[in-house]
Amino acid sequence: xLILSRKSGESIVIDGRxxxxxxxxxxxxxxxxxxxxxxxxxxxxxxxxxxxxxxxxALTRQNAELPKLPQPEPAKPGRTISKVL
Amino acid sequence: xxxxxxxxIEEPEMTEAIACCEVRMPAGLLGFEHIKNYLLIAKPAEAPxxxxxxxxxxxxxxxxxxxxxxxxxxRPDIPQPDVDFLGLRSPEDAVVYNIVTVHGxxxxxxxxxxxxxxxxxxxxxxxxxxxxxxxxxxxxxxPVNGTV
Numbered sequence: 288x289l290i291l292s293r294k295s296g297e298s299i300v301i302d303g304r305x306x307x308x309x310x311x312x313x314x315x316x317x318x319x320x321x322x323x324x325x326x327x328x329x330x331x332x333x334x335x336x337x338x339x340x341x342x343x344x345a346l347t348r349q350n351a352e353l354p355k356l357p358q359p360e361p362a363k364p365g366r367t368i369s370k371v372l
Numbered sequence: 373x374x375x376x377x378x379x380x381i382e383e384p385e386m387t388e389a390i391a392c393c394e395v396r397m398p399a400g401l402l403g404f405e406h407i408k409n410y411l412l413i414a415k416p417a418e419a420p421x422x423x424x425x426x427x428x429x430x431x432x433x434x435x436x437x438x439x440x441x442x443x444x445x446x447r448p449d450i451p452q453p454d455v456d457f458l459g460l461r462s463p464e465d466a467v468v469y470n471i472v473t474v475h476g477x478x479x480x481x482x483x484x485x486x487x488x489x490x491x492x493x494x495x496x497x498x499x500x501x502x503x504x505x506x507x508x509x510x511x512x513x514x515p516v517n518g519t520v
């Protein structure tokens with residue numbers, strides 16, 4: 288792992304297009320500003336991994352049997368159930 | 373109108389009609405970043421569930437559901453960069469689905485932290501990590517018949 292020392296206000300550049308800036312250091316908390324192109328997803332790692340695990344568990348086969356849900360309550364006024372696009 | 377000419381038939385074939393549309397996910401799903409093209413498939417018999425099926429691999433799919441009925445107070449806060457990425461100009465442009473994990477015939481959970489948001493006008497979608505993810509679970513139980 289590459290380890291760099293940076294002071295508050297300094298940044299690093301990744302791949303010429305991703306800028307990571309140390310905005311502020313407050314005790315044990317470091318505030319980081321990230322500028323990246325829209326097609327580069329940026330996530331907090333623990334949430335990313337939680338959703339990743341959930342997705343992996345959810346992947347299934349098209350013919351899997353689905354559980355039966357009770358009839359939903361009628362939609363509230365002003366809310367619409369969208370149709371397939 | 374002469375009622376003798378009016379014939380009403382419940383046609384099972386009609387209710388089995390399968391609706392389908394293409395969904396493009398330029399960033400993929402988290403953990404499945406390499407898969408960009410999906411089909412959103414609705415089979416009336418399986419409502420309110422739908423399938424988000426990998427376009428070139430029909431055997432791989434995710435079960436999805438609109439959260440509205442089963443989590444009526446769900447208020448996903450979609451970060452502005454994601455709104456821009458999806459090209460959403462108003463909330464009405466967005467369709468929100470949540471990915472369901474079927475644990476068995478009696479247990480299913482839904483991921484409320486990372487909904488799949490689709491721009492209904494363009495078919496472009498993204499799995500969004502909502503800004504208020506801390507308020508929701510990735511394993512919110514669905515009220516499967518017989519368990520609630």
